[in-house]
Amino acid sequence: MTTNNTAAAAAAARKPTIDTARVQDQAESLINSSLSWLHTHWLQILIGIGAGIAVAAALFWLRGLGPRIVARSRTGTGWSAVFGRAVERTHGFFIVMLSAKLVVGYAGAPADVASTVTFLFTVAAVFQVAVWAREIILGAIEHRTRGEHIGGEALGSAMGLIRLLVSFGVFAIAFVVVLDNLGVNVTGLVAGLGVGGIAIGLAAQGIFADLFAALAIIFDRPFRRGDAVTYDSTSGNVEEIGLKSTRIRGIDGELRVISNKNLLDKEIQNNTVRERRRSKFTIGLAYETPPDKLDRFPEMMKEVIEASGMTYVRCGFFQFGASSLDFDVQFDSPSADFTEAYNGRHRTGIAILRRCNEEGLVIAYPMQVNYLAAPDGRLVDPRARPAASGPVDATES
Known part of the structure; x- marks a missing residue:
């Protein structure tokens, strides 16, 4: 029993207690210094109060402009x-605290009063900056998403999560800053928040990856809702950009869903914002074509292409084919519209064929001739006129 009483007494001795006498002395000191200050600096105090009211009134008026x-x-x-x-x-x-902070020095306030005003002003300023930062960040995101990216329910879900993350981030920083100004050692708190953030990030890294990819789409704008895009070997129109995935309507009518992160990892071609569409033809002319006509062929193609309403790019000889002299012909549509480019390519192709017929140019096609051997070992050309003794057996394809 004696041992237990001794342990209890020791624990009670180690337990922190509030020194009421010291607190009373500090309160009396603050009151006495304040009364002395009021007695000796009453004129400066009145002027400071007037100036503070004027500053506060001006600031409230400015807030009313919002x-x-x-x-x-x-x-x-x-x-x-x-x-x-x-x-x-x-x-x-x-x-109010900003106004007090501006005039407290002029009024010659004692150290206790000045330190109290400074502490309250610091707390108010830090959290006010956090509020401003949150409003500007969220407003910037809403400004970028206005009317063209994420819509409807997806926009509400995205903004709800973004608002939560931004609010938590800015007010957590403000809370740490206030504690640091109060002289509290925040090293352990910052380390704990960092470890907790890492754990949450690892647990939901897939969700956060797609979320940040959606934010990248919002701010970088590689494409918008309604744009015609191509990625890998897939083409279609963007129907919706969601919080986690993007939905693309394929050219065959199918709906393709791909996560935002995987989509941004690919090379994306935005066909909606392209300036034009380029078409290419490879035209093979027969080897029997005279060189002067081959030399004038690019100029012919330019005339035909421009007459068809397309933009001539280039035309020239580029290889000796197996059965033809091959020319490369390239031209652009006047706009990026696929239907217009498709119809223009059709018109141009028919016009090229018509011009070749008018100029007597033969567009070659693959041909194979089988030669036969005569009894004496000579090769017999099956295209030659048959002898009177009988027909020549030959195969031509």
Whole structure:
């Protein structure tokens, strides 16, 4: 029993207690110094109070301009509306403490009063900056997504999650900054938050990867909803950009769903914003074509292509084929519209064939001739006129 009583007494001795006498002395000191300050600096205090009220009134008037700036924005998501909402979110406590901080030095306040004002101002300023930062970040994201990227339910889900992450991030930083200004050792807290963030990131890395990919699509704008895109060997129109995946309607009517991260890892061709569409023909002329006509062939192609409403790029001889002299012909459509380019290619191809017929140019096609051997070992050309003794057996394809 004696041992237990001794342990309890030792524990009670180690337990921290509040020194009420010391607290009372500090309170009395603060009251006495404040009364002495009021007695000796009453004129400076009155002037400071007047100046503080004037500053606060001006700041409240400036805050009142926020809703007016927002109302001037036609869409409600422009940059003026973003900054207007940030101004509107200015808290009254911050305005009061800012006014007090500006005039407390002029009034000659004692150290205890000045330190109290500084502490309250620091807390108000840090959290006010966090509020401004959150409003500007979220407003910038909404401005970038306005009317062309993520729509409907997907936009609400994305913005809800983004708002939660941004709010948690900025206010966590503000809380750590306030503790650091109070003299608290925040090293362990920062380390704990870092470890917790790493654990959450590893557990949901797939979700966050697709989320950040969606944000990359929002800000970088490689494509928009309704654009015709090509990735890998797939082509289609973007129907919806979601929080985790993008839906693309294929050219055969099928709906293709691909995660945002995997989509951005591929080379994407945005056919909607292309300037033109290029078509190519390979035209093989017969080896019997006279050289002067071969030399004039590029000029003929230029005339035909421009007459068909297309833009001539180039035409020239590029190889000796197995059964033809091959020319490469390239031309562009006047716009990026696929239907217009397709119809223009059709017109141009028919016009080239018609011009070749008019010029007497033969477009070669593969041909094979089988030669036969005569009884004396000579080769017999099956294209030669048959002898009177009888026909020559030959095969031509």
